[in-house]
Amino acid sequence: MKSKIQEFINTVEQKNHGETEFLQAVKEVAETVIPFIEDNPHYQNQMLLERMVEPERIITFRVTWLDDEGKTQVNRGYRVQFNSAIGPYKGGLRFHPTVNLSILKFLGFEQVFKNSLTTLPLGGGKGGADFDPKGKSDNEVMRFCQSFMTELQRHIGKDTDVPAGDIGVGAREVGFLFGQYKRLENQFNGILTGKGMSYGGSLIRPEATGYGNIYFAQNMLKTKSETLEGKTALISGSGNVAQYAAEKAIELGVKVLTMSDSQGYMIDREGIDKEKLEFIKDLKNNKRGRIKEYTEKYTHAEFHEGIVPWMEKADLAFPCATQNELTEEHANTLVKNNIMLVGEGANMPCTAEAIEVFKKAKVLFSPGKASNAGGVATSGLEMTQNAMRYGWTSEEVDKKLKDIMKDIHEACVKYGKTEDGYVDYVKGANIAGFVKVADAMLAQGAV
């Protein structure tokens, strides 16, 4: 079995040389899915996994825009249309200077399995640009988004490919992108999700990834007859996912100790309450400030520059910033400090070595493709509401989100429960995600 897996990984490596993040994501899936394929003959001899690691289409394009001084700027835009076996390509856009093909291919590949887990008809894709919205004026961001969409619009459509936000693409950017699409196509439809409430957005979509992560943690704790009430938590990031993971955790009685950004983390040992979280939301979403400023307002809190919060003690950890932010060393420290649960809010925030440490210590560990799937699932609900030209109440959407997270949890348990009763959520998510896509690919023939 080991040699089969290694042979597969070697071939993917040869074809995708130097794409470190993509290869990391593929390796994790291959290690869990290839043994499953070996046990299930009808998935054999159809090159299913070989096809799944090959994006159906990769589009790259030049994005030229004018800055506030009238100087011409140029960036590279991408859309990776990974797999459309079970629905239109669906996945976010990332605007960050580190964006490259390896990162977007890892995100698109993960998205295929994640979207399959949501129980909704959503294929997988991802896109973005190496543009940094930080330090840009609203007008510069608008001009960039207009230029980006001018090129992207010819490749997307409400039944073809429906992008959304990710790092660096929030409500402001989605608004500008939508406005330009509508201008070019003369059509008002659900071409993007994460839209504002006044032009077709869904209630709870902004909250959904963070809330879903906490609902998933509730489900995991339930398997141990535990609840969130009274636990302490470390959260990284202070963007969309981190803010709403913190909000739901606080609401359910968790003492949230930390939040972070790319400059470092802050710890408030008294706990971040609702009022303090509102300060963070305003700081990050409106003032576009740094998390360090929290400690200037709440002077009892500490700021630790240039490092992540994983050396602190708590019951729960929710990495919600970016890929590979939690390493083997961090995992060893968390285990030494008796961490009970690690719920990935970001995509692939834990390194492969860190995940091994958690599994070995039998920590409840959920991979992002399962525990952050609430965001894209609620995007799927936004698409449904747009198609119906109707809007559900926040209670209705929240109830659907809770049910979907419960279903994803059950699917992970079904395929991930090991002989000693430990649930390997990585294995469970990968196999459950694989099965639906593989069945659809088998039915659709060699395409």
Ligand SMILES: NC(=O)C1=CN([C@@H]2O[C@H](COP(=O)(O)OP(=O)(O)OC[C@H]3O[C@@H](n4cnc5c(N)ncnc54)[C@H](OP(=O)(O)O)[C@@H]3O)[C@@H](O)[C@H]2O)C=CC1
């Ligand atoms: N938004 C969504 O619905 C979903 C998002 N995700 C994933 O969740 C994660 C966070 O996304 P989201 O909250 O939307 O993005 P945001 O842009 O809203 O926030 C990102 C946060 O992560 C921090 N961050 C970004 N890059 C780094 C880095 N290299 N090192 C340290 N911190 C960093 C940012 O700090 P700073 O402000 O300094 O840049 C910021 O606090 C990503 O992995 C994304 O793919 C997954 C599912 C859905």
Ligand SMILES: O=C(O)CCC(=O)C(=O)O
């Ligand atoms: O809502 C969406 O379509 C995108 C969500 C996303 O990018 C993700 O799940 O990583």
